[in-house]
Amino acid sequence: MKRILFYDGIFHSGVSETDTFRFLEVTDGIITGTYQEKPGGVKYAKEISLGGKHVYPCMIDGHIHLLHTIAVMAMGFSISEIRENKVEPHNLAGVEKKIREYAAKQPKNAVIAAHNYILTAIDERRLPTKDELDDWAGGRPIVIYSIDGHSSALSTKMLIKLGIDPSQHDGLLSGEAHERVQGRLTDIIGSAVTLSLLAKGCADFQNACAGYGISVVGAVEGNGDSPKDPMTSLIVKLARHFDVGVRFYFQYFDLKRAQRFAKYQKHLRIGGCGDWEMDGSVGSHSAAFHVPYRDTGTIASCYYNQEDVYRVVKEADEKGYQIASHAIGEAAIERIIEALDKTTSGRMHRIEHCEFPSDKSLEDLKKLRYAVMMQLGYAWLDKRYLNTYIQYLPQEIIDHMYLKTLYDAGVCLCGSSDSPVQDLNPWLQMLGMVDFYNPGESITPYEAFRCYTINAARAIMEEDERGTLEAGKVADFFTADEDLFAMDPKDIIAFRPVCTYYGGRPYRRKKGTVAELLWSLLKKARPV
DSSP, X not given: OOEEEEEEEEEEOSSSSSOEESEEEEETTEEEEEESSOOTTOOOSEEEEEEEEEEEEOEEEEEEOHHHHHHHHHHOEESOEEETTEEEOOSHHHHHHHHHHHHHTSOTTOOEEEEEEOGGGXXXXXXXXXXXXXXXXXXXXXXXXXXXXXXXXXXXXHHHHTTOOGGGOOSEEEHHHHHTTHHHHHHHHHHTOOHHHHHHHHHHHHHHHHHHTEEEEEEEEOOTTSSSOHHHHHHHXXXXXXXXXXXXXXXXXSHHHHHTTGGGOSSOEXXXXXXXXXXXXXXXXXXXXXXXXXXXXXXXXXXXXXXXXXXXXXXXXXXXXXXXXXXXXXXXHHHHHHHHTTOOSOOOEEEEEOXXXXXXXXXXXXXXXXXXEEOHHHHHHIIIIIOHHHHHSOXXXXXXXXXXXXXXXXXXXXXXXXXXXXXXXXXHHHHHHHTOSSGGGOOOHHHHHHHHTHHHHHHTTOXXXXXXXXXXXXXXXXXXXXXXXXXXXXXXXXOOOSEEEETTEEOOOOOOOHHHHHHHTTSOOOOO
């Protein structure tokens, strides 16, 4: 056994806001002791000084789209950016300029995927049509995703690749129509990713996680509309060899499709978005509420009737799966809670996003044993730059955005990024928690950190293995110059780790070469 002692640091266990110690003992990647005084009579293979830094348990981002994150890092680009407290481009002319410049650098038949289109920041308040994209991208197959990932614009060649007749279509997809082509779109985009781009994307992803102090992610993957879904099989194969831990939730309503991956999972997990979406998003007017949208007067329906949800939830629970389901609007949240409430396993299931619970759902969440996976950095940005909620939703719905109420009630609240909908940056999400959309519902920096550590570990069913610095848990931790829990809450956005350790070893930044990726496949595969 290789026993290592880390010293000269202020170790924050994470168990409570004030619980600290001075020495951390690690044996073969597992914490075997935490001490206030150096143990006597023990011979260590190494004694490592941490230079007086603050030390914290690594974080868990419980909800990302791994394949899309890697693709964006490797070959995609963002349309909208926040510059000097405003969103640019602010009109279609600016969007056109950006697409023309990017497309001009690509091969003639290159597949182009652009993300983060902020519709409410565009003067014309719309996505570009297929004819506009045909012109701007020089006839290339291109898709543009809205910032919430629930509407898109496609060129003629992209529509043809999807088997959609372009003569009868403007190229705009929203809500359920958008969701039901995502598997095929993923296959098209994935087929354009070369081995060198894939190596770069995998490296960039792991480097970003380590840079933020993230050691594990929950990846919601799988597309029911792709017959063979080869890209999901590929990303599972690759992720089993990552330095960053990946826990997959497979987005198939057909459980047989998920069962082919069961042999790789320590805990069976299913759901997330994709086929497990109860509704869409506010930005695409497809989040399901009981009241009309403020700007259109329309009411969006849930994607599934209650009986279908009952049936699939019951089957998944009985087969041993932890269930995760996307639900944003009050009607959608009620729909999945109704089904989860009938399960008998006692397993902690998850509700993804859960932004606008009704009074009834609020009381259910307080009583029932579910994890709630939130991305509150988006709400922070929306209030200041996007203005989607205030334009589209009645005030009575906005008033139903809760955080502290749920936290104080003991709900397993978790922070996550929904990457690539947002950057992996956990400090933006925690800023959204300590400076919440409804200010009276804000929580403290320590409470926000728990949402990325203790609570997040519970949500992936690994609370005995990670989430705090305690004996018996994996030695994943990071060092920092500042005391996170003592800083001004609004300064949390600037907080960054100095060094990140996985299993007691400092992370080595990846170069992103093909040889490096292939070599990683020779390492022992880990459960996902």
